[in-house]
Amino acid sequence: TIYLVTPTYARSSQHVDLTRFCYTIRQVPKVHWIVVEDAEVHSPEVRRILNDCEVAFSHLVALTPPRENAQICRKVDSQPRGVKQRNTGLVELRRLLSLNGGRDGVVYFADDDNTYSLEIFERMRHIKAVGVWRVAFVGGLSYEGPVVDMGPNGPRISGWHVAWATDRKYPVDMAAFALNTRLITAQPDVYFPTHALDGHLETDFLSAVVPEGVELEPLGFELDRVLVWHTRTELPNLRQEGKLPPDRRPIII
Amino acid sequence: TIYLVTPTYARSSQHVDLTRFCYTIRQVPKVHWIVVEDAEVHSPEVRRILNDCEVAFSHLVALTPPRENAQICRKVDSQPRGVKQRNTGLVELRRLLSLNGGRDGVVYFADDDNTYSLEIFERMRHIKAVGVWRVAFVGGLSYEGPVVDMGPNGPRISGWHVAWATDRKYPVDMAAFALNTRLITAQPDVYFPTHALDGHLETDFLSAVVPEGVELEPLGFELDRVLVWHTRTELPNLRQEGKLPPDRRPIII
Numbered sequence: 001t002i003y004l005v006t007p008t009y010a011r012s013s014q015h016v017d018l019t020r021f022c023y024t025i026r027q028v029p030k031v032h033w034i035v036v037e038d039a040e041v042h043s044p045e046v047r048r049i050l051n052d053c054e055v056a057f058s059h060l061v062a063l064t065p066p067r068e069n070a071q072i073c074r075k076v077d078s079q080p081r082g083v084k085q086r087n088t089g090l091v092e093l094r095r096l097l098s099l100n101g102g103r104d105g106v107v108y109f110a111d112d113d114n115t116y117s118l119e120i121f122e123r124m125r126h127i128k129a130v131g132v133w134r135v136a137f138v139g140g141l142s143y144e145g146p147v148v149d150m151g152p153n154g155p156r157i158s159g160w161h162v163a164w165a166t167d168r169k170y171p172v173d174m175a176a177f178a179l180n181t182r183l184i185t186a187q188p189d190v191y192f193p194t195h196a197l198d199g200h201l202e203t204d205f206l207s208a209v210v211p212e213g214v215e216l217e218p219l220g221f222e223l224d225r226v227l228v229w230h231t232r233t234e235l236p237n238l239r240q241e242g243k244l245p246p247d248r249r250p251i252i253i
Numbered sequence: 254t255i256y257l258v259t260p261t262y263a264r265s266s267q268h269v270d271l272t273r274f275c276y277t278i279r280q281v282p283k284v285h286w287i288v289v290e291d292a293e294v295h296s297p298e299v300r301r302i303l304n305d306c307e308v309a310f311s312h313l314v315a316l317t318p319p320r321e322n323a324q325i326c327r328k329v330d331s332q333p334r335g336v337k338q339r340n341t342g343l344v345e346l347r348r349l350l351s352l353n354g355g356r357d358g359v360v361y362f363a364d365d366d367n368t369y370s371l372e373i374f375e376r377m378r379h380i381k382a383v384g385v386w387r388v389a390f391v392g393g394l395s396y397e398g399p400v401v402d403m404g405p406n407g408p409r410i411s412g413w414h415v416a417w418a419t420d421r422k423y424p425v426d427m428a429a430f431a432l433n434t435r436l437i438t439a440q441p442d443v444y445f446p447t448h449a450l451d452g453h454l455e456t457d458f459l460s461a462v463v464p465e466g467v468e469l470e471p472l473g474f475e476l477d478r479v480l481v482w483h484t485r486t487e488l489p490n491l492r493q494e495g496k497l498p499p500d501r502r503p504i505i506i
């Protein structure tokens with residue numbers, strides 16, 4: 001099973017982003033979609049999208065707490081976006097794994113607005129510990145990703161194609177890695193840090209979760225194209241809204 | 254068959270937009286995707302996306318000619334985006350229809366960056382002449398669309414939920430309508446106008462193509478939600494590009 005942990009929050013493009021996401025993953029066999037709303041209560045429309053998607057899912061809520069005095073110090077972000085939700089997703093993941101008798105799976109922290117090729121899901125099924133790959137439109141680059149050399153024992157990551165905060169141990173975006181679920185069950189106390197240096201959430205999490213001596217497994221490196229895009233949906237222009245008389249009945253967008 | 258006419262042009266999000274589009278329509282039975290690149294030559298990566306999509310397709314090119322002295326007069330746009338491509342698509346559509354012995358179908362002018370629910374395709378199959386429906390994020394509104402009343406002979410369009418250029422005869426976006434292909438074969442000279450008032454391309458085309466006395470058929474009006482979203486993919490920040498040494502080999506994004 002591929003477990004997808006997806007934080008989501010209310011905004012004009014929420015339903016359309018979740019719909020497109022569903023349209024991709026419903027074509028992937030053996031998926032369990034853990035959706036965690038940044039909200040106090042479950043949204044009926046989000047629930048409808050999940051119900052209609054025809055994949056196994058968990059529908060949870062976890063509200064991001066108010067920031068502690070904006071920021072603790074310059075560059076340290078308390079509760080970066082999606083953290084509380086991903087951690088709630090990890091609790092749910094551990095619950096699901098304890099039910100299925102510890103069979104192997106993979107967990108991927110898949111934001112609701114990115115674009116995923118079907119190929120990346122097939123490839124991530126075979127991750128032994130931690131897989132990483134290129135992601136387009138991250139860090140001011142057309143793509144970020146591992147630089148891979150062929151060594152005597154197969155492919156090896158020799159560096160990183162990255163231009164920003166290059167001193168990070170794991171200079172990757174959230175969409176760039178997935179983990180074998182054994183790492184999650186074997187380390188029941190691992191969560192995302194609620195305080196991280198700006199852009200250091202992923203490297204801090206991976207530093208905690210990747211066991212000593214484990215080498216990252218590069219995926220899709222032999223291709224001449226990317227398999228995941230860090231897309232964002234443009235904010236729609238709603239300038240005329242309010243100029244019209246109110247609707248007879250509200251229409252869900 | 255649902256014939257989809259899709260103009261597309263080279264930009265950073267072209268491949269990801271086409272990939273998402275493909276992921277939707279490959280779940281729709283009996284589709285023929287007519288893709289017309291705004292380019293001089295066929296792009297190999299666009300071809301790969303089409304080949305891998307597992308839908309019937311035509312892959313054509315038609316370059317938008319240079320604008321005639323920018324604009325002929327204020328507010329008249331010569332060759333608005335996608336026009337040359339849609340007209341090339343109409344030529345291909347008439348060719349395909351002449352081959353299949355005139356069986357009924359539907360044609361939809363589906364831009365590559367919008368988002369389409371699977372439901373809209375099922376509904377448009379049954380269009381007798383011209384179907385119309387709501388589209389989100391158009392004309393400065395959260396949605397534009399027909400206002401529908403139940404008359405003695407069924408649903409009837411009594412007005413339009415629209416705030417901009419309300420004097421248009423058919424105040425709709427390109428994504429808001431589809432046509433029975435009989436209208437296309439019966440009127441072999443109908444094309445999109447290469448000169449139209451800003452935002453009047455759809456109404457000018459429909460004024461030419463909708464026969465006298467034919468009433469538009471509203472679809473999805475009984476729902477409390479939209480089935481098509483006029484989305485746009487955010488321009489990625491590529492500020493760090495060029496700061497890195499050139500790639501060993503180029504990566505397609």
Ligand SMILES: O=c1ccn([C@@H]2O[C@H](COP(=O)(O)OP(=O)(O)O)[C@@H](O)[C@H]2O)c(=O)[nH]1
Pocket residue numbers: 006007008009037038064081082085110111112113231232
């Ligand atoms: O207040 C917020 C902002 C974002 N998110 C979710 O967290 C993830 C990352 O947010 P976003 O996509 O906005 O970040 P970016 O595109 O800048 O990486 C997405 O799944 C969002 O839906 C959230 O739950 N609460």
Ligand SMILES: O=c1ccn([C@@H]2O[C@H](COP(=O)(O)OP(=O)(O)O)[C@@H](O)[C@H]2O)c(=O)[nH]1
Pocket residue numbers: 259260261262290291317334335338363364365366484485
């Ligand atoms: O120079 C261009 C600009 C756009 N398009 C295509 O024409 C359609 C409409 O363009 P766009 O989506 O940019 O328009 P908007 O989102 O503003 O309606 C899309 O399928 C584009 O790929 C094109 O072929 N050439």
Ligand SMILES: [Mn+2]
Pocket residue numbers: 111113114231232
């Ligand atoms: Mn995002």
Ligand SMILES: [Mn+2]
Pocket residue numbers: 364366367484485
């Ligand atoms: Mn568009």
